[in-house]
Amino acid sequence: MRNDRTSAIEIGEPLRFAHLTDAHLTDPRVAAVSELCNKRILSYVSWRRRRRFLHDPVVLAALVEDLKTADADHLAISGDLTNLGLPRECRDALDWLLNLAPAERVSLVPGNHDRLVAAPWEDTVGLWARFMASDADTNDGPVCFPSLRVRGPVAFIGLSSAVPTPPLLATGRLGDDQLARLADLLESTRRRGLFRVMIIHHPPIPGAYKWRKRLLDADAVQTLIRRHGAELVLHGHTHRITSHRLQGPDGEAVPVVGLASASSTEEAAAQVSRYSLWTVTPRPDGYFGLVHESRRYDPEVGGFRRDPDWNPLPGD
Numbered sequence: 131m132r133n134d135r136t137s138a139i140e141i142g143e144p145l146r147f148a149h150l151t152d153a154h155l156t157d158p159r160v161a162a163v164s165e166l167c168n169k170r171i172l173s174y175v176s177w178r179r180r181r182r183f184l185h186d187p188v189v190l191a192a193l194v195e196d197l198k199t200a201d202a203d204h205l206a207i208s209g210d211l212t213n214l215g216l217p218r219e220c221r222d223a224l225d226w227l228l229n230l231a232p233a234e235r236v237s238l239v240p241g242n243h244d245r246l247v248a249a250p251w252e253d254t255v256g257l258w259a260r261f262m263a264s265d266a267d268t269n270d271g272p273v274c275f276p277s278l279r280v281r282g283p284v285a286f287i288g289l290s291s292a293v294p295t296p297p298l299l300a301t302g303r304l305g306d307d308q309l310a311r312l313a314d315l316l317e318s319t320r321r322r323g324l325f326r327v328m329i330i331h332h333p334p335i336p337g338a339y340k341w342r343k344r345l346l347d348a349d350a351v352q353t354l355i356r357r358h359g360a361e362l363v364l365h366g367h368t369h370r371i372t373s374h375r376l377q378g379p380d381g382e383a384v385p386v387v388g389l390a391s392a393s394s395t396e397e398a399a400a401q402v403s404r405y406s407l408w409t410v411t412p413r414p415d416g417y418f419g420l421v422h423e424s425r426r427y428d429p430e431v432g433g434f435r436r437d438p439d440w441n442p443l444p445g446d
């Protein structure tokens with residue numbers, strides 16, 4: 131990550147940013163029994179039996195090391211920093227974020243694991259407010275989503291689909307109020323000539339993921355993008371690379387791109403730990419150039435390398 135440039139980037143200059151997701155970086159073994167007397171107990175059992183073997187902090191540390199050399203101006207993170215959303219985990223995740231990059235160089239949204247239950251905001255995900263809030267927000271209260279962080283030519287629009295759900299469900303929901311504000315924000319940022327990047331944890335593609343893990347208002351998001359457009363949608367949640375398209379107002383294809391977990395121990399190409407580097411370049415005609423680079427973990431060398439075999443952009 132660059133530490134000295136983003137605030138100085140003008141709207142007409144290129145911006146290079148990274149995207150990672152689903153780090154699941156925290157260890158919930160310290161959980162007190164009282165903290166598990168709710169839906170968290172099921173997720174805790176799942177973590178003990180299976181999920182803890184699917185994520186490795188060593189892999190995540192290798193990703194962060196690689197990211198330091200990537201020359202990125204900004205970083206988008208699409209949720210699930212934690213496993214159970216416990217206050218202790220959220221504090222650990224805050225420490226990780228603070229070591230990762232200055233808050234003004236990160237645009238973060240929460241994931242369903244970060245909001246498993248209706249825990250107090252200020253003790254849990256609210257600790258990350260400085261990484262999530264809009265540029266214009268000056269207080270430390272609950273973040274009003276969608277958030278807006280403008281860096282050079284890019285408008286990072288953060289959405290929160292993370293809502294507590296009944297046991298065995300991991301669905302997401304934006305809700306009518308957030309959707310109404312999203313419509314206004316997409317329109318105002320379009321008028322400003324910005325490249326609009328939506329960041330959301332759940333994939334906003336109807337039927338794209340398991341029924342019990344779907345975004346409940348994916349149809350509404352689809353309608354908003356058809357009406358107001360967007361240039362790129364980034365998500366997590368599926369723990370695998372995915373590439374879809376939504377239709378914009380002029381029939382253009384809006385890329386919707388999901389990534390594998392940043393700490394994944396899987397070796398299959400779809401699920402191996404990876405992150406993306408995106409470069410947005412304004413053009414004189416008012417449109418933008420967009421270039422994608424995927425970097426994936428190589429267990430043989432214990433580090434990350436460029437993966438030319440996956441590019442989710444049409445025509446590339």
Ligand SMILES: [Fe+2]
Binds near residue numbers: 241369
């Ligand atoms: Fe996840």
